[in-house]
Amino acid sequence: MTLETTLAAIGPADEQAMAAARELQGRLTKPAGSLGVLEELSVRLAGLAGTCPPPMPEPAAIAVFAGDHGVHAQGVTPWPQEVTAQMVANFIAGGATINAFARQVDASIMVVDVGVKIPLHGGENLLEANIRRGTHDLAVTTAMSEDEALTAIQVGLSVAGALVEGGAKCLLTGDMGIANTTPAAALIAAFTGASPADVTGRGTGVDDETYARKIDVITRALALHEPDPAQPITTLAAVGGLEHAALAGFILGAASYRVPVIIDGVIAASAALVAAALAPNSVAAMVAGHRSAEPGASVALANLGLTPLLDLGLRLGEGTGAALALPLVAAAVRVLREVATFDSAGVSEK
Ligand SMILES: Cc1cc2ncn([C@H]3O[C@H](COP(=O)(O)O)[C@@H](O)[C@H]3O)c2cc1C
Ligand SMILES: O=C(O)c1cccnc1
Numbered sequence: 001m002t003l004e005t006t007l008a009a010i011g012p013a014d015e016q017a018m019a020a021a022r023e024l025q026g027r028l029t030k031p032a033g034s035l036g037v038l039e040e041l042s043v044r045l046a047g048l049a050g051t052c053p054p055p056m057p058e059p060a061a062i063a064v065f066a067g068d069h070g071v072h073a074q075g076v077t078p079w080p081q082e083v084t085a086q087m088v089a090n091f092i093a094g095g096a097t098i099n100a101f102a103r104q105v106d107a108s109i110m111v112v113d114v115g116v117k118i119p120l121h122g123g124e125n126l127l128e129a130n131i132r133r134g135t136h137d138l139a140v141t142t143a144m145s146e147d148e149a150l151t152a153i154q155v156g157l158s159v160a161g162a163l164v165e166g167g168a169k170c171l172l173t174g175d176m177g178i179a180n181t182t183p184a185a186a187l188i189a190a191f192t193g194a195s196p197a198d199v200t201g202r203g204t205g206v207d208d209e210t211y212a213r214k215i216d217v218i219t220r221a222l223a224l225h226e227p228d229p230a231q232p233i234t235t236l237a238a239v240g241g242l243e244h245a246a247l248a249g250f251i252l253g254a255a256s257y258r259v260p261v262i263i264d265g266v267i268a269a270s271a272a273l274v275a276a277a278l279a280p281n282s283v284a285a286m287v288a289g290h291r292s293a294e295p296g297a298s299v300a301l302a303n304l305g306l307t308p309l310l311d312l313g314l315r316l317g318e319g320t321g322a323a324l325a326l327p328l329v330a331a332a333v334r335v336l337r338e339v340a341t342f343d344s345a346g347v348s349e350k
Pocket of ligand 2 (some may be wrong): 266
């Protein structure tokens with residue numbers, strides 16, 4: 001699928017299926033509204049699937065998109081860039097937190113190299129789709145060309161397509177890329193109009209000095225590029241990252257198949273803003289897994305009108321918050337599929 005045909009395929013939520021889900025929730029053997037956010041989620045998932053009840057989000061597939069960042073040169077993170085490649089090797093070996101969580105929730109993991117600096121070697125769950133070995137420094141020039149951003153989006157679209165065609169009923173976003181909270185914050189500032197100070201966080205846990213430098217780097221980048229949110233690809237190319245671009249494509253791909261996509265933390269949330277700017281209806285496919293400790297994530301989710309399911313103070317990325325939210329998404333659907341109605345169970349109504 002090309003980006004153009006994908007965008008054209010992303011329609012609005014099905015109002016009839018949503019009305020049916022709302023009506024069914026009111027007949028199930030529990031006080032109406034008593035499942036709070038999960039009821040709203042079930043209604044949204046019915047609207048996405050175009051049927052009530054919607055399918056269970058199983059099997060679920062996580063895609064971890066990895067890339068490096070030229071802005072690392074500005075000293076926005078204490079970690080060396082080679083950690084990106086080393087962590088990709090860890091994902092392939094099954095030893096990272098996301099591997100443990102994926103096993104916990106029975107989701108598959110695919111790792112996609114879209115921009116890692118150091119060449120990676122094999123592994124059956126590694127997709128080698130490197131576009132360039134790290135972006136340029138967004139504080140001094142555009143991070144990537146628009147062609148490169150489009151190619152990365154295309155990789156994300158293809159990965160979503162392959163996973164859904166392979167049977168996945170729910171997609172989960174994952175990321176790995178030392179320094180990638182900086183382009184994420186820059187994208188969130190560019191698309192929401194929020195100030196750099198309000199969207200910049202401490203990423204892997206940077207000290208006060210690095211934190212102040214990060215805000216300054218993002219402020220300078222926005223002054224240099226003057227990104228226009230009405231030009232999403234130009235904005236993405238100027239201040240984004242290759243994994244952010246691929247994630248935007250992945251989210252759009254899920255939306256075009258009308259399959260839910262669980263948004264993880266701040267990197268995925270920034271990519272979700274790109275996706276929404278390209279196809280506003282894609283928001284119907286997005287489920288916010290959790291509220292990352294990165295302040296930009298909350299700004300982005302509020303802008304998208306999404307309520308995060310979990311709030312655990314997570315600030316890891318990799319897809320960890322999305323994985324932990326998966327059982328809640330499944331539970332929300334299971335209610336519509338399995339809970340008896342007052343009528344069928346012979347329970348008296350008020
Ligand atoms: C060992 C390690 C494992 C990680 N797994 C995810 N991240 C997360 O932290 C990085 C972003 O934070 P910053 O912008 O501060 O560099 C990304 O790689 C993200 O996926 C990790 C970071 C480290 C160090
Ligand atoms: O919210 C995230 O995704 C996140 C936060 C800190 C570091 N890396 C990722």
